[in-house]
Amino acid sequence: MHKRSYSKLLDKVPPSGIRKFFDLVMGQKGIISLGVGEPDFMTPWVIRERAIQVLEKGTTSYSSNQGIPELCVSIQKYMEKRFNCSYDPKTEMIITNGVSEGMDIVLRALLNPGDDVLIPEPSYVCYSPLTVLTGANVVSVPTHDSDFVLDANVLESSITKNSKVLILSSPSNPTGRIIPKEQLIEIAKVVVKHDLWVVSDEIYAELSFDDEYVSFASLPGMKERTLLLNGFSKAWAMTGWRLGYVCGPQDVILRALKIHQYSALCAPTISQFAGVVALDETATEVEQMVQSYKERRNFMVKRFSDIDLFLPHPDGAFYCFPSIKSTGLTAEDFALGLLQEHNVAVVPGTAFGQGGDGHIRCCYATSMKQLEEALDKISKFVKKVRK
Amino acid sequence: MKLEKQILDLLKKDSRLSHKEISVRLGSNETKISALIKKLEDDGVIARYSIIVNEDNHEDGREKVRALIEVQVKPEGGLGFENVAKRVSQFPNVVDHYLLSGTYDFLIVVEGDHIQEVSSFVSGKLSSIENIKGTVTHFILKKYKVNGAILDQNDSSSRLLVSP
Ligand SMILES: Cc1ncc(COP(=O)(O)O)c(C=O)c1O
Numbered sequence: 001m002h003k004r005s006y007s008k009l010l011d012k013v014p015p016s017g018i019r020k021f022f023d024l025v026m027g028q029k030g031i032i033s034l035g036v037g038e039p040d041f042m043t044p045w046v047i048r049e050r051a052i053q054v055l056e057k058g059t060t061s062y063s064s065n066q067g068i069p070e071l072c073v074s075i076q077k078y079m080e081k082r083f084n085c086s087y088d089p090k091t092e093m094i095i096t097n098g099v100s101e102g103m104d105i106v107l108r109a110l111l112n113p114g115d116d117v118l119i120p121e122p123s124y125v126c127y128s129p130l131t132v133l134t135g136a137n138v139v140s141v142p143t144h145d146s147d148f149v150l151d152a153n154v155l156e157s158s159i160t161k162n163s164k165v166l167i168l169s170s171p172s173n174p175t176g177r178i179i180p181k182e183q184l185i186e187i188a189k190v191v192v193k194h195d196l197w198v199v200s201d202e203i204y205a206e207l208s209f210d211d212e213y214v215s216f217a218s219l220p221g222m223k224e225r226t227l228l229l230n231g232f233s234k235a236w237a238m239t240g241w242r243l244g245y246v247c248g249p250q251d252v253i254l255r256a257l258k259i260h261q262y263s264a265l266c267a268p269t270i271s272q273f274a275g276v277v278a279l280d281e282t283a284t285e286v287e288q289m290v291q292s293y294k295e296r297r298n299f300m301v302k303r304f305s306d307i308d309l310f311l312p313h314p315d316g317a318f319y320c321f322p323s324i325k326s327t328g329l330t331a332e333d334f335a336l337g338l339l340q341e342h343n344v345a346v347v348p349g350t351a352f353g354q355g356g357d358g359h360i361r362c363c364y365a366t367s368m369k370q371l372e373e374a375l376d377k378i379s380k381f382v383k384k385v386r387k
Numbered sequence: 388m389k390l391e392k393q394i395l396d397l398l399k400k401d402s403r404l405s406h407k408e409i410s411v412r413l414g415s416n417e418t419k420i421s422a423l424i425k426k427l428e429d430d431g432v433i434a435r436y437s438i439i440v441n442e443d444n445h446e447d448g449r450e451k452v453r454a455l456i457e458v459q460v461k462p463e464g465g466l467g468f469e470n471v472a473k474r475v476s477q478f479p480n481v482v483d484h485y486l487l488s489g490t491y492d493f494l495i496v497v498e499g500d501h502i503q504e505v506s507s508f509v510s511g512k513l514s515s516i517e518n519i520k521g522t523v524t525h526f527i528l529k530k531y532k533v534n535g536a537i538l539d540q541n542d543s544s545s546r547l548l549v550s551p
Pocket of ligand 1: 037097098099100101124169172173201203231232233239242243244551
């Protein structure tokens with residue numbers, strides 16, 4: 001054994017499937033990309049303006065570990081008004097460097113080596129690696145037989161004796177699916193029966209196009225078991241600001257805070273002040289962005305139906321996850337062919353874990369003009385390979 | 388949001404959208420959209436379909452001049468400003484015309500081929516209308532934003548082409 005060897009846990013984390021595709025795409029010019037995972041809007045001006053003021057005033061020091069009190073209070077009000085969840089701004093939340101950090105500290109606060117974490121797949125790319133890094137095991141819960149909405153019965157049958165945490169993600173990246181309230185209630189029963197923690201990634205909650213969004217923590221009895229993750233990256237178009245938050249029971253928050261204070265110290269102070277404006281003053285801007293995503297969602301649904309590719313209904317976020325099985329190609333070959341022949345980038349579903357094969361993730365957070373062009377090309381490509 | 392409002396928002400951004408395209412984006416059907424648009428037109432909610440020109444980028448347009456003119460009016464008994472307003476609005480040089488609260492009464496936007504045309508409109512036509520007591524002319528030097536559209540925007544995106 002070398003003294004200068006590396007983390008063994010890290011070796012268990014496979015290389016990113018997205019990264020692989022990224023390298024391919026970067027080598028090509030004139031790409032229309034449906035491969036991005038972020039909004040195509042600029043951060044609303046009032047938010048940027050606030051950050052400029054903060055910079056001018058020179059308020060650029062560390063904040064407390066937990067985050068600035070003003071933002072915690074804004075989050076409390078927002079969560080209460082918008083999702084009917086009430087959290088104490090002093091003891092039940094932490095401002096984090098995006099949901100990414102929130103996920104990391106929460107999993108580390110909850111897990112021991114040997115614990116099992118239930119992850120409905122396909123899923124967002126960070127859940128599994130961050131789980132592995134705690135020494136816990138990933139138990140993949142398949143969702144492809146229920147059009148990518150987690151089914152409580154399938155969850156129940158995936159439970160192991162070491163099952164400890166369930167990660168929920170709705171609306172989902174990569175599928176755009178939202179777990180409806182009735183199904184959440186069934187899931188909650190399984191959670192109680194097997195005494196699980198739930199880590200609920202609700203970063204796309206605002207981007208729910210058809211129904212009122214139901215936060216898992218708002219279900220009866222679930223607040224005590226749920227670590228709710230949310231942030232500003234998506235609905236406020238603030239990906240580069242690195243701002244999110246964790247809300248949950250005080251005993252977990254205290255532990256997560258212990259990690260946060262040493263590994264992050266605090267979330268960017270400038271972003272935190274800007275976040276107050278985001279929550280308090282930009283409801284109209286957010287509504288306009290959501291409406292615009294919804295219009296593009298409708299366009300995608302229509303076009304994929306015209307091309308005759310099966311599309312599990314994209315209820316939210318800005319992704320859709322059509323099946324390309326009818327073409328006979330694997331997701332990777334489809335994505336590669338489309339890129340090489342038509343300069344359109346999509347991400348093969350395999351980048352998001354089990355059950356993603358046979359699907360591609362198309363992000364529609366890009367201009368209508370580009371979407372029209374991209375869909376014309378996808379249509380052409382599908383016709384050609386089907387022949 | 389009401390469907391009418393959604394239609395108007397789309398058309399305000401791009402008045403060339405077809406009824407079919409609008410129906411796809413709003414998840415409605417074309418017949419319904421066409422009927423609603425017809426009603427909006429008939430009711431005068433949609434006054435007309437137009438474009439926004441950035442004259443700075445257009446050779447022929449570059450020489451056109453616009454001015455905002457503050458106009459003070461003596462209101463007439465019983466009629467108020469209406470009589471004068473009707474006369475002022477008729478001039479083809481007048482592009483926009485508002486009645487305002489505050490220190491002056493009308494704000495009008497006047498367009499001409501050159502500065503002289505606008506000045507002679509003001510001194511020759513406008514000032515000679517009875518009950519117009521005074522005018523202040525401001526020539527527009529540069530347009531930054533028109534009808535909600537920021538002109539000359541440099542929106543080169545810095546997004547990565549593929550991200551999680
Ligand atoms: C489901 C999901 N969770 C979390 C994140 C990361 O968010 P943040 O920018 O807040 O770290 C993303 C970003 O793509 C996401 O899609």
